[in-house]
Amino acid sequence: MREFAFSGFVLTPALMRLDQDGQPIALPNGAFNVLLILIENRDRVVTKRELLDRVWAGTTVEENNLQQCISALRKALGDTRKEARFIITVPGSGYRFVMEVLERERKPAGATSEDDPIPMPAPRQRFGLLKRHRLALGIALGACLLVGATGWHAILRTDTAVLVLPIESFGSPGGDSDYVRKGVATEIEAALARTPGLNVAMGVPDSVIKTTDVREVARRVNAHVVLRGQVRESGDWLAFTFELVNPVTTRILWSDQFGVKREELAGAESRVVSGILKTLEPGRAAPELRKVNPAAHELYLRGRLLASTRQTADLENSIQFYRRALEIDPDYADAYTGIADAAGLRAANGAAPPGVLETARTAGVRAVELDPGSAPAHAALGLVYYADWNWAEARRELQQALQLNPNYSITHHRLALLHYVFNDYNAAESELKLAQEINPYVFAHAFTLAEMYIGARRYAAAIRTSETVLQGVPDNFYPHFLEMQAYQGMGNRAAAVKELRLGIRPGGDPPLDAMLAILEGRIADAERLAAEHGSGEIVWASVYAQLGDSERMEAVLRKLIDNRDVIVVAIKDDPVFDRYRPERAFRDLISRLHLPR
Secondary structure, eight states, X not given: OEEEEETTEEEEGGGTEEEETTEEOOOXXXXXXXXXXXXXXXXXXXXXXXXXXXXXXXXXXXXXXXXXXXXXXHHHHTOOSSXXXXXXXXXXXXXXXXXXXXXXXXXXXXXXXXXXXXXXXXXXXXXXXXXXXXXXXXXXXXXXXXXXXXXXXXXXXXXXXXEEOOOEEEEOOOXXXXXXXXXXXXXXXXHHHTSTTOEEOTTOOHHHHHHSOHHHHHHHTTOSEEEEXXXXXXXXXXXXXXXXXXXXXXXXXXXXXXXXXXXXXXXXXXXXXHHHHHHHSTTOOOOOOOOOOHHHHHHHHHHHHHHTTOOHHHHHHHHHHXXXXXXXXXXXXXXXXHHHHHHHHHHHTSOOOTTHHHHHHHHHHHHHHHOXXXXXXXXXXXXXXXXXXXXXXXXXXXXXXXXXXXXXXHHHHHHHHHHHHTTOHHHHHHHHHHHHHHOTTOTHHHHHHHHHHHHTTOHHHHHHHHHHHHHHOTXXXXXXXXXXXXXXXXXXXXXXXXXXXXXXXXXXXXXXXXXXXXXXXXXXXXXXXXXXXXXXXXXXXXXXXXXXXXXXXXXXXXXXXXXXOGGGGGGGTOGGGGGGTTSXXXXXXXXXXXXXX
């Protein structure tokens, strides 16, 4: 991506972003495009007519709109008409950008935010992947914004996808105000997703948006319109700016500016959704406002922010916020959905503490009772049933979620896990490929696809899939681990050793070190590591299996089954256990999984 640097400012066209000394400057789309055109044509005077025609093509606007944008730019750049360092006015003609500009290639920052689809695991967390198995100057710029731009033809809802960008925060927000920025964007996404026939590109990580050309992201997720927002906070007063933009032409299709008190966030979300839907389908009746207690809604947003990390402690804390919301509003369906999803994740990612699964199930059932048209509620309940080994009910709930919203990749992913349980590898493959098509930025889809290829003994396909992921996340460990498994299944020990060595830090992960020792023929070292570090995790069952220690392998598997740890389902086709499948003891373990026939 190219960028333009001048006097402490950096303008990045692809990211629709202006920074000063590394900090973002709030600019509506019209002002941003005026600045970009002036910089790109800094060798000449750009006439007012040209600016009007290029920024507001096909739209009837007054020259005052352009003057307001120039005024806003000068304010943002610290310029004045009398002391113009950046933009000068050529009387009777137009404007010219006069500051020296360096045009260069932008080097994207590394994707390290907490919202990464697959963050690089810390040494102690690496096998968490395995354990999830095959699992926006504020109010003053109003004249620059065109509400309900003319000339925009209605988009067929069945062909429309909306990409909601992260809301940028300006001013002096409080220490925990991220729940406003992230929560409002997430709720707008969810509300749009409830609209029949309207696709929403959900789940694109912040890190991707911040480091990738927005137009490319929109193309890959098939988004025809992009919503970007800004919020300026001042105590309990929140000033919002929203713009709906055509990502190809960068034309503003709709925009809105308004201020609300912090307890009026639910009304703000409904206002934005209503504006978007009226723009995409002129004449459309405004959606009915969802009645939510303001205090309960704030607690719910705080819970959503915590749950987004998917870390165990944050999931536990998010549940507490949801429960506090329900104390205020006992019929708050979304809060029940939040509990079901957070507790369901706890149960699906390993042996959960006693009572977690029951909490998840009760909340999920209540969420569906209160809001049967909620795809997230059904998807959460489907996850809970999956973690509870209730395969038939899990499939029914996930299929219902897809009927309500067929464009959320995570639901397709979860349904693929169910197909896997039913040994329907073709259906699982189709769902995961569809999930990848909907959101190619969630690498977990590809990881699970590769895992299933290994289970189906399609080792070449597993290697190809893992190699594709490595092109996107070259420093990630897990693709190497998957390729190691595939090469091991093919009998190519040298290639398996190479891949495992590429992915591990010697001494950093005892079970990986033990696997490497086995592959290299250092059996005594592997046995020592198992004796010193072995535990009741399934990865150690894999190590014991390769060492031929059936007694300890079976003990680990029995414990996982007794705890109803859904990860243990993997043993039904994991190649590492092939040598034990004929044995009665292993067959008895498989029978205790209660797999569908």
